[in-house]
Amino acid sequence: MQETVLVGVDWGTTNLRAYAFAADGSVRAKTARPTGITRMSVPYGDLLEELCGELGAGADTPALLCGMVGSRQGWIEARYITTPCTLDGLVEGLVSAPHAPRRVLVVPGLDSQSGSAPDVMRGEETQLLGLMDGVGGAERLVCMPGTHCKWVRLAAGRILDFRSYMTGEAFAALKDHTILGRQISEGAVHDAAAFAKGVGMAQEARGRGPGGLLNLLFGVRTLGLFDRLDPAAAASLMSGLMIGAEIADALGPQPPAEPVVVVGSAGLSARYRDAAEALGVRTTIADEDIATRGLWAIARAAALASR
Incomplete structure (x- = not known):
């Protein structure tokens, strides 16, 4: 069995995923737990040691952590690096975790100052580094669906800029805490036709500004009032409206001349792919192991792990 030379942890708000890396960069073991930074019941160092033991890592094996563990609410704050940024820039921003029983480095997040308000990401930067080898030197647009979807521009080994959209969180808030939720059946499954209709409606309203989306969202209620929308399809229609409006604004x-690279969970990535292609935009869905490739790239550049 190959020796573990690095433990990498993608440590988010609610969950974490930990990996044991062999000297050739392959993942020889992995584990996951629902113990993100908001669900911690023991000190960070203690939980990390549990993970290292589970993964079969020796006492002197270093660890590299990315994600919300480096936020102000995490183990230690790893300050944001302003875009454009390269791998070397992220390595320069690595921070040592305090009170750790082994060498532990935390990856910084990124910020963008190109808009009217700052934008930030934490964790996605590591995934983006994992994409670099596969997208070449030409400028590419990357879509990273999630609670706060990121749209990122990459080129020639640099993360150029990005924008965040609160689509996922806004959808949940509208569904659970507004009058629109009354139109939605509990436990309804995804309705592809209703979703596509929502995307099309958002495209038709393109150019009307954010007020146009707000008007369309009210239609989720009124279509139901006039029995023109099945409650089982209401959530999918609303999802299509919001994702369609997001994509139209982001594009x-x-x-773009090249396909948009979509990075995320299988279900959500498929929805963004379907919506983008309905709007005439080609896409490609990234491999699920890009976070591990990014962690390994950072570790190698920081001389934290060697072949």
Whole structure:
């Protein structure tokens, strides 16, 4: 069995995923737990040691952590690095975790200052580094669906800029805490036709600004009032409206020449792919192991792990 030379942990808000890396960069073991930074019941160092033991890592095996563990609410704050940023820039921003029984480094997040308000990401930067080898030197647009979806521009080994959209969180808030939720059946499954209809409605309203989406969202209620929308399809229609509006804004007036790279869970990535392609935009879905490739790239550049 190959020796573990690095433990990498993608440590988020609610969950974590930990990996044992062999000297060739392959993942020889992995584990996951529902113990993100908001669900901690023991000190970070103690939980990390449990993970290292489970993964079969020796006492002197270093660890590299990314994600919300580096936020102000995490183990230690790893300050944001302003885009554009390279692998070397992220390595320079690595922070040592305090009171750790082994060498532990934490990856910084990224910020963008190009808009009217700052934008931030934490954890996605590691996934993006895992994409670099596969997208070449030309500029590419990356879509990273989630609670706060990120749209990122990459080129020539650099993370150029990005924008965040609160689509996932706004959808949950509208569904659970507004009058629109009354139109939605509990436990309804995804309705592809209703979703596509929502995407099309959002496209038709393109150019009307954010007020246009707000008007369309009210239609989820009124279509139900007039018995023109099955409650079982209401959530899918609303999802299509919101994702369609997000994609239209993120793409701007000129679709990208290269396919948009979609990075995320299988179900959500499929919805963004379907919505983008309905709007005439080609996509490709990234491999699920890009976070591990990013962790390994950072560890190698920081001389934390060697072949």
